[in-house]
Each structure stands twice: as structure tokens, then as C-alpha cells.
Amino acid sequence: MNRLLNHNNGLNIAFVFKKRLLTYGVLFAITVSLFAGCTSKNDGLPPGDPDNAGLFLPGDFEAVAVVDSLKGRARHLTVNTNGDIYVKLRFPDDEGGNAALRDIDNDGKADIIKTFDDYIDRSSYGTEMRINKGYLYFSSVTRIYRQKLTDELVPDTELELILTDTQPPRQHDTKPIAFDKEGNLYTVFGAPSDACQVDDRSPLSPGMFPCPLLETRGGVWRFDADKKNQFQEDGQKFATGLRSVVGMDWNEQDNNLYAVVHGRDYLHSTWPNEFTAWEGAVLPSEVFVRLKEGDDAGWPYHYYDQIKDGYFLSPEYGGDGEKQGEDIDKLTDPVVAFPGHFAPNDILFYKGDQFPERYKNGAFIAFHGSTSSNPYPQSGYFVGFVPMENGVPTGPWEVFADGFAEQEIILNTSDATYRPMGLAEGPDGSLYVSDSKKGKIWRIMYKGDKDKFGEAQLAGMEKRKRTAPNIKTPVENEDMIVSEDDDLDKYKDENLGEGGKLYNIYCAICHQRNGLGNDRFPPLNNTEWVLGDRTRLINVVLKGLRGEIFVNEKSYTNVMPKLDRLTDEEIAGILTYIRQSFGNSASGITPEEVAGVRKANAAE
Numbered sequence: 001m002n003r004l005l006n007h008n009n010g011l012n013i014a015f016v017f018k019k020r021l022l023t024y025g026v027l028f029a030i031t032v033s034l035f036a037g038c039t040s041k042n043d044g045l046p047p048g049d050p051d052n053a054g055l056f057l058p059g060d061f062e063a064v065a066v067v068d069s070l071k072g073r074a075r076h077l078t079v080n081t082n083g084d085i086y087v088k089l090r091f092p093d094d095e096g097g098n099a100a101l102r103d104i105d106n107d108g109k110a111d112i113i114k115t116f117d118d119y120i121d122r123s124s125y126g127t128e129m130r131i132n133k134g135y136l137y138f139s140s141v142t143r144i145y146r147q148k149l150t151d152e153l154v155p156d157t158e159l160e161l162i163l164t165d166t167q168p169p170r171q172h173d174t175k176p177i178a179f180d181k182e183g184n185l186y187t188v189f190g191a192p193s194d195a196c197q198v199d200d201r202s203p204l205s206p207g208m209f210p211c212p213l214l215e216t217r218g219g220v221w222r223f224d225a226d227k228k229n230q231f232q233e234d235g236q237k238f239a240t241g242l243r244s245v246v247g248m249d250w251n252e253q254d255n256n257l258y259a260v261v262h263g264r265d266y267l268h269s270t271w272p273n274e275f276t277a278w279e280g281a282v283l284p285s286e287v288f289v290r291l292k293e294g295d296d297a298g299w300p301y302h303y304y305d306q307i308k309d310g311y312f313l314s315p316e317y318g319g320d321g322e323k324q325g326e327d328i329d330k331l332t333d334p335v336v337a338f339p340g341h342f343a344p345n346d347i348l349f350y351k352g353d354q355f356p357e358r359y360k361n362g363a364f365i366a367f368h369g370s371t372s373s374n375p376y377p378q379s380g381y382f383v384g385f386v387p388m389e390n391g392v393p394t395g396p397w398e399v400f401a402d403g404f405a406e407q408e409i410i411l412n413t414s415d416a417t418y419r420p421m422g423l424a425e426g427p428d429g430s431l432y433v434s435d436s437k438k439g440k441i442w443r444i445m446y447k448g449d450k451d452k453f454g455e456a457q458l459a460g461m462e463k464r465k466r467t468a469p470n471i472k473t474p475v476e477n478e479d480m481i482v483s484e485d486d487d488l489d490k491y492k493d494e495n496l497g498e499g500g501k502l503y504n505i506y507c508a509i510c511h512q513r514n515g516l517g518n519d520r521f522p523p524l525n526n527t528e529w530v531l532g533d534r535t536r537l538i539n540v541v542l543k544g545l546r547g548e549i550f551v552n553e554k555s556y557t558n559v560m561p562k563l564d565r566l567t568d569e570e571i572a573g574i575l576t577y578i579r580q581s582f583g584n585s586a587s588g589i590t591p592e593e594v595a596g597v598r599k600a601n602a603a604e
Contacts (some may be wrong), residue, residue: 006388022336044428045354045445046108053442053489054418056403056464058475059457060448063401064108066252066432070099070118070439076129076176076311076346076422077434077441078136083427084153088129088138089115098129098138100153101441105215116154119145125175127246129422132225137185139175144187148277161284163230164225165189167216171559172244178257180250185225186238186243186257191218195243195264195301195316201561202504202544205272207316211300218242218299220259220291240313241297241331246368247346254391254474257291260344262302264314265372269509271315279321280475282307282375284340288365289333290391295332306337306471335386336397342380346422349388351431355446356453360386364400366420366433368471371413372509375480375491377469378410383420383433399461399471401444404435408480409469413518437519499573500581506563507574515582520558521549525582534589538597541571568594 008447022497043385048062055063072089079085085101092098096117102111105495119140119374128139135146136155142165148157162185165175172190179185194201196211211218216232219240223230251258268280275283289295298304302311311328313319338344345368349481350359362385369380383401405416412420422434431444448457465471469479480492493501504513510521517523524530529551530537544562563571568591576588 006575016342017448019472022282030469037170043326044106045430045447046103046106046443048108048445048447053440054403054406055401055442055444056460056462058453060387060446060453062447063442063444066108066441066443067101067110067113068438068440070113070441072097072099073097073436073439073458074435074441075127075435077424077432078131079424079426079432080131080149081427085110085432085441086129086131086136086138087434087439087441088127088422090439094118097140100152104328109175110441112153114154117145117147117159119143119159121531127175130177130179131228132179132377132545137177137225138267139177139187140171141165141173141175142167144175144177144185156476160228160321161230162225163187163232163235165232172262174244174246176246176248176259178227178248178250180257181249181252181255183225185223186220186248186250187223188220188242188248188259189217189232190245191243191299193243193300194266195314197270197316199544201266201270201559203561203563204565205270205316207300207314209317210300213300214240220245220257234287238293239291239295239332241295241299241302247344249347249349249363251290251349251361251363251391252351253389256391258349258363258391259289259291260347261287261289261371262296262342262343263287264299265341266509267315269506272428272505274315276476277375277504278474281373282473283340284312285334285337285340286344286345288336288344288363288386289332289334289340291332296330298328298331301325302331304334304337306339309337312339326393335391336393338367338384338397339353339379341373341378343368343370345420348423348425348431350425350429350431353423354429356450358453359385359388361389364423364431366423368421368436369405369410369413371518374509375504375513376414377479378413379470381410381416381419381470382468383423398458399465399468400478401433401442402461402464402468402471405470406417407470411481411514412512412516413520497572497573497577499575499577500572501578502566502574506566507578510558510560512554515578517551520556522549522554522556523582524578525584527551530578530584531586534593535597538571538577538589538594539601540573541566542594542601564598568592568598 019024040235043372052063053065072091075088077087087099098113098117100114102112104111130137135148144163147155170192196207197205199205220238220239223235245259248259263284269274285306313323313325346366348364365384367380369379385398386398418435418499421436424432433442542564546558548557571594572589572591579586
């Protein structure tokens with residue numbers, strides 16, 4: 001009883017006593033049922049929440065919220081053979097970067113929650129949490145650790161350092177983990193760039209050739225899963241051409257590594273003459289790939305177009321949306337090519353028997369959701385499924401779980417209530433899904449007749465794939481949405497001056513057309529950064545901005561690319577528009593002011 005009184009949820013004696021009574025009652029009912037010879041095929045599964053914890057699911061599936069929120073929010077998660085859940089926290093507290101959850105009365109809800117393991121380089125990226133051969137493996141952006149699991153909820157064994165990445169944390173520095181059958185561990189060294197440009201993410205900046213980042217980044221490396229204190233040079237490069245990978249899994253059926261890959265960003269805002277706003281919103285594809293040793297997935301020289309079904313030359317290397325370039329036949333073809341910016345953050349091959357047979361050996365994929373689909377609805381924010389056999393799709397991809405965002409149209413990323421992040425399979429075949437915004441965790445179960453599962457149960461999800469604004473491919477111009485206020489037209493190009501049009505091209509993809517920003521990029525309304533020091537504001541555009549800043553007391557760390565290739569008149573127009581829009585009413589910026597700051601910078 002004392003252990004229960006000490007856990008983080010602060011359960012009191014009355015609550016625990018009530019839970020125990022309920023448990024005994026359930027056990028008694030089950031015992032009576034057994035003697036009566038009328039056991040249910042759903043014995044052992046807890047009831048789902050009345051509203052499936054907010055989710056849309058195929059017929060006869062149910063969901064229960066294991067926990068409504070975790071203090072440190074959540075990234076990836078894993079489930080032990082006894083049902084204990086281990087979660088990688090997004091914002092670790094002083095007691096550790098991991099959380100352990102236990103359901104003691106089998107009602108599907110976590111009764112004990114404890115944080116543990118204080119370690120180096122904890123960050124909002126997370127990142128991974130896996131169990132392999134009795135060890136709990138987890139990663140930060142620069143390190144991979146493991147601990148031997150015991151009967152205790154929180155492992156009390158030695159914290160072993162398996163791998164250290166000696167480079168400081170940068171963009172795309174996630175460390176997903178997968179294991180093969182030969183004792184190897186696979187992880188990613190992400191590319192700290194969007195497209196290997198001379199000036200990262202800056203309009204019209206060419207790509208470096210050959211891309212020097214590919215020597216040590218932008219790929220998957222293989223290591224000994226049991227060897228401690230390894231560095232990158234102790235491993236072997238396994239595959240390349242991978243800008244950003246957050247989710248990997250080993251498919252035991254065909255004995256291959258699979259990954260879901262984030263495509264590059266900003267096709268329209270960096271190359272507005274070659275790509276329209278609609279093309280920037282739906283391209284390039286987020287690909288699901290099978291990786292064999294020596295494979296190349298194309299980055300940064302090529303991107304995959306799911307509409308034209310092929311690799312195309314990146315604009316940084318002379319592409320215009322039509323040129324395919326050389327040697328594309330040597331690139332790894334996707335297993336599935338999803339629409340752009342869905343942000344696939346985890347993949348799980350289902351091995352259980354609880355779900356209907358069609359799900360066996362198929363791949364569940366958690367789509368975290370876009371931040372750069374503006375001026376069209378943000379996309380993703382659901383869990384998809386690819387039916388497969390021996391590593392080959394047996395049908396088109398499907399929507400398995402939706403409703404996480406709790407919004408019909410997601411204008412800004414910050415509007416989404418939840419964002420699906422991690423996937424894990426429980427010992428009974430239940431599917432667990434974690435959320436990165438509040439730390440909610442769902443357990444999804446099947447309660448129907450598996451032999452009768454078919455098109456009728458899938459019809460609702462198929463309709464969502466065709467019609468839901470966060471899933472369907474938007475119709476060009478028709479599905480554009482830039483604001484939720486009464487005047488939807490005021491941010492459209494045709495109703496703006498030149499400064500506003502340039503803002504929509506170069507700035508709105510991050511700060512949004514209404515200037516309110518999102519979780520990753522700061523707002524431009526009522527902030528000292530916009531309304532204060534004019535020279536500093538001009539330099540943000542000319543020089544870009546890196547490192548942590550605070551806007552209205554909130555921290556932001558994403559890169560602001562420099563836009564020094566724009567003329568003085570263009571920069572002045574953009575800044576004047578910002579200072580006189582979104583509720584701002586400051587004086588304009590003149591081309592002469594921009595020229596003066598540019599000249600002063602050159603003299604430094």
C-alpha cells in the first residue's frame with residue numbers, strides 16, 4: 001500500500017481501496033463465468049472509453065485513455081511483457097527523462113506513474129524507447145543508453161551508455177532505434193539541413209555538390225547492440241540519402257529494416273518561380289522505405305513526387321519539378337509514397353493475434369502532422385495502416401485512427417489538441433499510441449468477431465481518407481484556407497500589396513499567413529522583435545537567426561534563414577507589411593534603411 005501512496009499521481013487510500021474492490025468484483029464475475037461455461041473472447045481486455053477517448057476507429061475497435069497527460073509530455077514508448085509501459089519524455093523534469101506506467105487493476109488506466117533516469121542532452125526531440133532481449137534501450141539526441149529490466153517497475157540496474165554522437169545537437173538529430181536478429185542495433189544520424197544548401201533554407205541558395213554532410217550525416221548506421229561506449233566510427237554506414245528519420249522498425253517476416261522518412265521542406269518559399277504554393281503544400285512525398293545495406297534514398301539531390309510517382313531533381317541542383325536527373329534507377333524505390341508533410345514519426349509491424357487477420361504483419365504508422373502546409377490545411381495527425389505480406393503491400397494505405405487533433409480543419413499546428421507520436425504493441429496485441437503535446441496515451445483494442453471483420457467496418461475510415469481536410473490531398477485553390485476569422489480573403493495574394501505577396505511567399509510557411517505562428521515558429525503580432533529595434537529587425541532578415549530566442553515569454557529554437565538575396569525594396573516591403581498587419585500599427589521600413597544596414601554589415 002505504501003508504494004501506491006508514493007507514486008506521482010498522488011492516489012489516496014480511498015481511491016486505492018475502491019480500485020481493489022472493483023478488482024475483486026471483476027475477478028469474482030470472471031470466476032462465476034468460467035464455472036458457467038460462458039467465457040467471453042474479450043476476457044482480459046478492459047472496457048473502452050465511451051467515446052473511444054476521442055478517436056475515430058474502424059468498426060468493433062475500442063480505445064481507452066491510459067493516461068490523459070504526462071508532466072513531461074511524450075515521444076516514443078514501448079510496452080513490457082507484463083504490460084508495464086515505458087515512455088520517452090519530451091520535456092524531462094528533474095527526476096528523469098523517462099516515465100514508467102503500471103495498471104494494477106486491469107481497467108486500462110495507469111495507476112502508478114514514475115519518472116526516472118537523469119542523463120545528458122535531454123531535449124524536446126525525445127527520442128526513442130525500445131525493449132530488446134530484456135533490456136530497456138532509450139536515446140537522447142546524442143546518446144543511446146540501456147538498462148536491464150527487472151521485476152521492478154523502475155529498473156534499478158546500471159545505466160549503460162551504448163553510443164555517443166560527439167557532434168552538438170542540431171536539426172533532425174533524432175536517434176530512432178531498431179534491432180535485427182543478429183545482435184545489431186541501427187540508428188540515424190540526421191542531416192542538419194533542409195537540402196544541403198550553401199545557406200540553409202534561404203531562397204534561391206544553391207546546393208553544395210557533392211554534399212559534404214553525407215560523409216557523416218543523412219543516413220543509417222549499424223552498431224553492436226551489446227557493446228558499450230561506442231562512437232560513430234565504431235559502426236558501419238548502412239544506408240544514405242535520408243534527411244530525417246524519426247521512425248524505424250525491423251520486419252521479422254522478411255528480415256529487413258524499414259524506415260519512414262520526412263521529405264524536405266519549403267519548395268515554394270525557397271523556389272517560388274519553380275513551385276506553386278499548392279505544390280509546396282503537398283510535395284515532396286514522405287516515403288516508407290525498405291533499406292538494405294548500401295541503399296540510397298536520394299537526399300539531397302532528389303526528392304520523391306507521389307503524384308507523378310517518381311524521383312525528381314531537387315531545385316538546389318537544377319530541378320524544376322520536371323527534370324529527373326541522372327542515376328535515379330539506383331535510388332531506393334518507396335514501399336509506399338505518402339503525401340507531403342504528414343510527418344511520419346513511428347512505424348510498427350503488427351505481430352499480435354488480437355486484431356483481425358488482415359492486420360497481421362502490416363505496418364502501422366503514426367503521422368505527427370505538418371507545420372508547413374500553409375495556405376492549405378495542415379495535414380497528417382492520424383495513425384495509418386499499410387496491409388502487407390512478406391514486406392510487400394497487399395492493398396492501398398488506410399486510415400486506422402483519426403480524431404487526435406480534435407479539429408476539422410487544422411489551420412496552425414498549435415490548433416491541434418493532440419499529435420500522434422509513438423506506437424507500441426502490448427503483450428496481448430493491443431496497440432498503444434502516444435501524443436507529444438500533452439502526453440496522452442491511448443490503448444486500442446479489438447472487441448468484435450474477427451471472422452466477420454471486413455468492408456463494413458472499414459467504410460467510415462475510407463470515407464475519412466477521401467474527405468477529411470487533414471488527410472485528403474487538397475484541391476488547388478479551392479481548399480485554400482488562411483484564417484478562421486470572418487474575413488477569409490484578407491490574407492490572399494490578390495488582396496495584398498507587393499509586401500504582403502512577398503510575405504506569403506517567403507515568410508508565411510513558418511509564421512503563417514495570419515502572422516500568428518505555431519508551435520515551432522513565433523508569432524509576429526504584438527512582439528518587441530517586430531515593433532522594437534528596427535536595425536535588429538532588418539538584420540533578422542538579412543542575416544537570419546539561430547539559437548534560442550524568447551517571443552512573448554515563449555522559447556523558440558528553429559532556424560530563421562537569411563533572405564539577403566532579396567532586394568532592399570523587397571525586404572522593406574515585407575517588413576512594412578509585418579509592422580502594419582496582424583494587429584500591428586507601427587511605421588514602415590524604407591529601402592534606404594535596409595541599404596544602410598546592409599552596408600554596415602559589409603563593413604564589419
